[in-house]
Amino acid sequence: MLKLESCLTAGSLLYTNRSGADTHDRLRIEQSTGVREGVHMIRVAILTVSDSCSRGERDDLSGRIIEEILPEDRFQVCARRIVPDDQDAIARELVDFADVAGVDVVLTTGGTGLGPRDVTPEATGAVCDRIVPGISETMRAQGLAKTPYAILSRGTAGIRNNTLVINLPGSPKGVRECLEIVLKVVPHAVDMMRGGGH
Amino acid sequence: MLKLESCLTAGSLLYTNRSGADTHDRLRIEQSTGVREGVHMIRVAILTVSDSCSRGERDDLSGRIIEEILPEDRFQVCARRIVPDDQDAIARELVDFADVAGVDVVLTTGGTGLGPRDVTPEATGAVCDRIVPGISETMRAQGLAKTPYAILSRGTAGIRNNTLVINLPGSPKGVRECLEIVLKVVPHAVDMMRGGGH
Amino acid sequence: MLKLESCLTAGSLLYTNRSGADTHDRLRIEQSTGVREGVHMIRVAILTVSDSCSRGERDDLSGRIIEEILPEDRFQVCARRIVPDDQDAIARELVDFADVAGVDVVLTTGGTGLGPRDVTPEATGAVCDRIVPGISETMRAQGLAKTPYAILSRGTAGIRNNTLVINLPGSPKGVRECLEIVLKVVPHAVDMMRGGGH
Numbered sequence: 001m002l003k004l005e006s007c008l009t010a011g012s013l014l015y016t017n018r019s020g021a022d023t024h025d026r027l028r029i030e031q032s033t034g035v036r037e038g039v040h041m042i043r044v045a046i047l048t049v050s051d052s053c054s055r056g057e058r059d060d061l062s063g064r065i066i067e068e069i070l071p072e073d074r075f076q077v078c079a080r081r082i083v084p085d086d087q088d089a090i091a092r093e094l095v096d097f098a099d100v101a102g103v104d105v106v107l108t109t110g111g112t113g114l115g116p117r118d119v120t121p122e123a124t125g126a127v128c129d130r131i132v133p134g135i136s137e138t139m140r141a142q143g144l145a146k147t148p149y150a151i152l153s154r155g156t157a158g159i160r161n162n163t164l165v166i167n168l169p170g171s172p173k174g175v176r177e178c179l180e181i182v183l184k185v186v187p188h189a190v191d192m193m194r195g196g197g198h
Numbered sequence: 199m200l201k202l203e204s205c206l207t208a209g210s211l212l213y214t215n216r217s218g219a220d221t222h223d224r225l226r227i228e229q230s231t232g233v234r235e236g237v238h239m240i241r242v243a244i245l246t247v248s249d250s251c252s253r254g255e256r257d258d259l260s261g262r263i264i265e266e267i268l269p270e271d272r273f274q275v276c277a278r279r280i281v282p283d284d285q286d287a288i289a290r291e292l293v294d295f296a297d298v299a300g301v302d303v304v305l306t307t308g309g310t311g312l313g314p315r316d317v318t319p320e321a322t323g324a325v326c327d328r329i330v331p332g333i334s335e336t337m338r339a340q341g342l343a344k345t346p347y348a349i350l351s352r353g354t355a356g357i358r359n360n361t362l363v364i365n366l367p368g369s370p371k372g373v374r375e376c377l378e379i380v381l382k383v384v385p386h387a388v389d390m391m392r393g394g395g396h
Numbered sequence: 397m398l399k400l401e402s403c404l405t406a407g408s409l410l411y412t413n414r415s416g417a418d419t420h421d422r423l424r425i426e427q428s429t430g431v432r433e434g435v436h437m438i439r440v441a442i443l444t445v446s447d448s449c450s451r452g453e454r455d456d457l458s459g460r461i462i463e464e465i466l467p468e469d470r471f472q473v474c475a476r477r478i479v480p481d482d483q484d485a486i487a488r489e490l491v492d493f494a495d496v497a498g499v500d501v502v503l504t505t506g507g508t509g510l511g512p513r514d515v516t517p518e519a520t521g522a523v524c525d526r527i528v529p530g531i532s533e534t535m536r537a538q539g540l541a542k543t544p545y546a547i548l549s550r551g552t553a554g555i556r557n558n559t560l561v562i563n564l565p566g567s568p569k570g571v572r573e574c575l576e577i578v579l580k581v582v583p584h585a586v587d588m589m590r591g592g593g594h
Contacts, residue, residue: 114528114555114588122526130320132312133331133529134338134349140530141339141537148580151530152588159312184346192312192350328518330510331529332536332547339537357510382544390510390548 029101032078041076042190043104045097047083047090049111049120050170054084062109062175066168069179074187078103085111090123098127098163104190106163107182110170112155121156124165128158135166135185139178146177162193227299230276239274240388241302243295245281245288247309247318248368252282260307260373264366267377272385276301283309288321296325296361302388304361305380308368310353319354322363326356333364333383337376344375360391425497428474437472438586439500441493443479443486445507445516446566450480458505458571462564465575470583474499481507486519494523494559500586502559503578506566508551517552520561524554531562531581535574542573558589 034043048054048063060082067077079101083089090111097106111120125131135157143150153174155167164186168178232241246261258280265275277299281287288309295304309318323329333355341348351372353365362384366376430439444450444459456478463473475497479485486507493502507516521527531553539546549570551563560582564574 114526114560114585116558116589116591118588119526130312130317130352132350132352133334133354134351136529137335137338137533138342138349140533144534148577149584151534151577152528152581152585153530154526154528156529162314164312181346181349185350188347189312189350192316193314195314328510328515328550330548330550331532331552332549335533335536336540336547360512362510379544379547383548386545387510387548390514391512393512 029078029103032076034076034104036073036076039073042074042187043078043102044070044075045079045081045101045103045106046077047081047093047097047106047108049083049085049090049108051084051117053110054082061172062168062170065172065175066107066109066179069176069183071183085115085117085119087119087123087126090120091127094123094127094160094165098160098165102161103163104193105186106165107168108165109168109175112153112167112169114152114154118154120167121154124156124158124167128156128160128165130159132157132159132164132189135181138181139168142181143174143177150174159193164189164193227276227301230274232274232302234271234274237271240272240385241276241300242268242273243277243279243299243301243304244275245279245291245295245304245306247281247283247288247306249282249315251308252280259370260366260368263370263373264305264307264377267374267381269381283313283315283317285317285321285324288318289325292321292325292358292363296358296363300359301361302391303384304363305366306363307366307373310351310365310367312350312352316352318365319352322354322356322365326358326363328357330355330357330362330387333379336379337366340379341372341375348372357391362387362391425474425499428472430472430500432469432472435469438470438583439474439498440466440471441475441477441497441499441502442473443477443489443493443502443504445479445481445486445504447480447513449506450478457568458564458566461568461571462503462505462575465572465579467579481511481513481515483515483519483522486516487523490519490523490556490561494556494561498557499559500589501582502561503564504561505564505571508549508563508565510548510550514550516563517550520552520554520563524552524556524561526555528553528555528560528585531577534577535564538577539570539573546570555589560585560589 032043034041046063046066048060052058053060063080083093097103108120111118136155140151153169157166168175230241232239244261244264246258250256251258261278281291295301306318309316334353338349351367355364366373428439430437442459442462444456448454449456459476477489479489493499504516507514532551536547536549549565553562564571
C-alpha cells in the first residue's frame, strides 16, 4: 500500500541509517498534511531499532511490513528511520518525532527482548510523560496464545506531549500480530489525545 | 444502598468541589468507626476526578454508582469528594485520605484515559509506596471482552501507608464492570494490609 | 531431585539465615561450573524472603519446592538463601547473586503480597536495570483461573547485568503454579540474555 498523497512515495524514501533526520525524511514529514479528502489522517512515524539494519547488513523487513499493513485511508506514514540499539539514539528520534515533527503515533520495532543491547522500552519510558500499560499487556497476553515466548517481549507504550509511542517486537511475525491490536485501538487513542471522546 | 450507621446519610453529604476537606465530609470521616455490629468494616473514600463535575457542570454519576454498589455489610463509605483533573489536587486528596483520614481504600473514578488532562494514574503512582499492578491489569484484560478500548485505560493501583488506592475508569459502565473485580479481592487485600493472611 | 555434579548435595547445603553469603553456600556457587556433560546449564539461585523462615521458626518449604521442581538436566541450583522481609537485605542478596556469583537466574519466593513487610518487588525493581513485565503479568493472569487473589501478587521480574530475577509468590501452591511458566520461558530468556536468539 503506497501512501501517495501528501507524502513522498515509499519508493523515494531514503532510509536514514544514522541518528537524526535525513533531508528526504524531513521533507516527507513537512509535506504530510494529516488530511486527505477532508478526513483527519493519523500521522505515523516508524522507527526501526536494530544494530544490523542500521549498519545496512539486513533489510528492514519489519519496518516495511508496518508501513504496508497500516490502512492508507486512516494512517499516513510520514517518516521511517533506522537506529542502532542505543538508548540515547532511540530517545533522540522519539523526541524529534514527538516534539519537532509532531506526529500522532510512533511505532517502534525491535529492541524489546532480553538481549544485552535491547533497550527500546527503557528509551521509550525515559521520554514519555505518561505510560499506557494496557497496549503492551494485551500484545503479550494475545501473543501467548501463539507462543509462550511472547511474554518475554518487554515492550511498553506511552505518551509524550500529544504523541503516542508504541513498541512492537522486532520479528516480522510479531509485528504482524501486534499490529492487529494497534489497528483496533489507535484511532480512538489518537482521538482521545486530541481531546475527543469525552 | 444508604450507609446510615456511623456516617451521615448520603443525602446530607455535601460534595466538595474544591481541593481540601469540607466540614461535612470531615465530620463524616470522623464519625465512621469502621465497625458495625461487631464486624470490622472496610472504610472507603471515593474520589471523583473530573473537570466538569468539579465545576458543577455535570452530575457525579460514577461516584454515586460506586457508593451504591459497595455492599453495606462490608464497606463503609466515609467520604466522597470531587477534584478537577489536576495532578497536585488529586495527589493532595489521596494523601489526606491515607495519612489523615486513614481510610482502608480509596476508589478514584476518572482521569485514566489518554486525554491531555488525564493524570490520575500519575498522581496515584506519585503518592504510593508500593504498586499493585494486577488489579488494573485484570480490569483491562476482563474489560477487553466487552470493548477493545478497555486496554486504553491507564489506571493503576497502589498502597500508601495502610491505604489501598485503586483507579477506576470514569464512565458509569466502566465503573460498574471494574467494581466486580474490586469486590472480589479488596476484602482480602485489606486483610493482608492489616497484617492478616499469613 | 538432587543436583550432584559440580554442586554440593542438597543435603549438605547449610541454609544461611542472615544476610550475606555463608561459607558452604559460597563454595557451592564457586563449584557450580554451569556445564554438565557438555550441556550449558542454567545456574540458579533461590532466595526465600520470609521473616519467620529467617528466624528458623518455619521450614523453607517453598524454597525446597523450587529446588525440587527445576529439572536437573537444564538447571543447576547453585545457592539457596533465606533473608527477612527487609528491602535492603533482599537487594543485597540480589546484587551479590548477580554481580559476584553471576548466576543466570534468581528465583525469589515470598514478600510479594500486600502485608506491611512485603517489599520483594520493590527490592527487585531497585536493583534491576530493565524490567520484564510479562512474566509476572502471566503468572497473575493464569493464577486468576484458580483464585481471584492471584491478582494481588505484586511480583515483578527484571534483569540486572546478565542475571534474570523473577519474584515467585510465597505459598508452596503459588510457587508450584508459577514455576510452570518459568520453566516454559526461562531457558529461552537466558539464551537471549547471553546474546542468542537473534
